[in-house]
Amino acid sequence: MTRVRQSEPLGGKRHGVARALSKLGVCSRSQAEAAVRAGRVGVDGRPVHDPEHPVDAARQKISLDGVTVVATQRVYLALNKPRGIVVSAADERGRDTVYDLLRDAGLPWCGPVGRLDRASEGLLLLSNDSVWAAGITEPSTHLDKTYHVQVVGRPDADALAAMLAGVRDGADLLKARRVALLRAGEKNAWLEVLLDEGRNRHIRRLLAALGFEVLRLVRVAIGPLQLGELAKGQWRHLSAAEVAALRTR
Template identity: 55%
Template sequence: MKNSRRPGTKPAAKSGQRPQRNPAPGPAAKAPAKKPDGQRVTLPRALSKLGYCSRTQAEELIRNGHVAVGGKTITDTEAWIDLATAKISVDGKAVAAETFVYLMLNKPRGLVTTRHDPQGRPTVYDCLKDHDNAHLSPVGRLDKASEGLLLFSNDTQFANALLDPKTHVAKTYHVQIDRLPDAATLEALREGVTHDGEFLSARRVELLREGDRNAWLEIELIEGKNRQIRRMLESLDISTLRLVRVAIGELLLGELEKGAVRALTQEELAALKPQSGGG
């Protein structure tokens, strides 16, 4: 059969193939602005990636003239550098990439989650005296009256991903309350409550066990707002007697003694990183 296609026309595209289109005539497209490659980062980001400090801390160091690149002091917090070749120093001391460290602590009650407390109270770093903790930061917080699983790391990317609400990494708590909860109380906690105009909710609330006058609940959060569980209970006129974080994602507090610190195993870290969006 002769091809009935008219001269000057293109054959129709076969099934499953995209038809080819010629670009519409017009002015040449402008080249997109060149983006920094994978080795070029801002100076605060470089100090963070090297595990020296957080980006916020790095910006303060830079502004105050403590940071030099190639021997030249840099005070511009938006300066870009080549991370692969730049020689960075802080107060004259060279900064090199640190080995990433991942620790877990069973935080005792009465310690504040900060390195230096203006009121002179004991801090979680008192438990890390046997570790080189100069650049370790807590991954999240537990308030003074709370206990349990607290992570420390100098891997800021890992820490930020684990804390990002978008990753939905669950934190599980065992909470002792000052009464025996009825079904309506448990349902109210599951549905969410309002405290000081803010809606607070838990992903899961279960009754663990009851005594004569009080009970233990298991509460799972994915938000992690300030004093969230205590505030949720306060909204129902319930007092928190004890609050213990027992798990972060698949990482369990287990039998770690109060005040004790240990490194995460490779298996534990591998289980946490996919949950946090890490590599």
């Protein structure tokens, strides 16, 4: 595998071995923890079973299944997720996942940066750069996300104002940072909704609380990155400029 500069240097810093594996771009944190507990990981030739076992990845040798781990090439992907595809490495019900769309691409492991539920579609990022990904998804640093949403009915000015003010759904206050009516027909309408936070099924719950059924929900932008003309089910590598524009940490 190609050795590359880390987005957050590991040299001189000690991390739990599972976190170190994730930062090296080998697998996700949860996958690394499972591998450690299964006895598949060694440090300087000795097996470890504690995911929090401290290690300096720049000075100590970490192995997985007997093979020395080196930093993998950093991968940054944009994918147009179709409706009905699960954002997961595996699905217990045997449904298609985003990884089926990447099969045979010859890519190193990469994980989804945030989520889209099965019924939603549009722009999804994947990467093996955990620091870059965390900057996009963590509440204190994450980027705004823009959605186009088709609903049954024609939301009026009061409904749009309520989306901005927020509505309670259980313990959550759900609201949009910005909302605009894109177009409306006799029976349904399209809205553009911008979120600066991302609770589970945020837009669907917000609109349901206001009496609107969602027919389609498409994420069209993450920060400055637009979905553009990327076809459904297709993916592409991000340019260095796009990666930098999305970097918040």
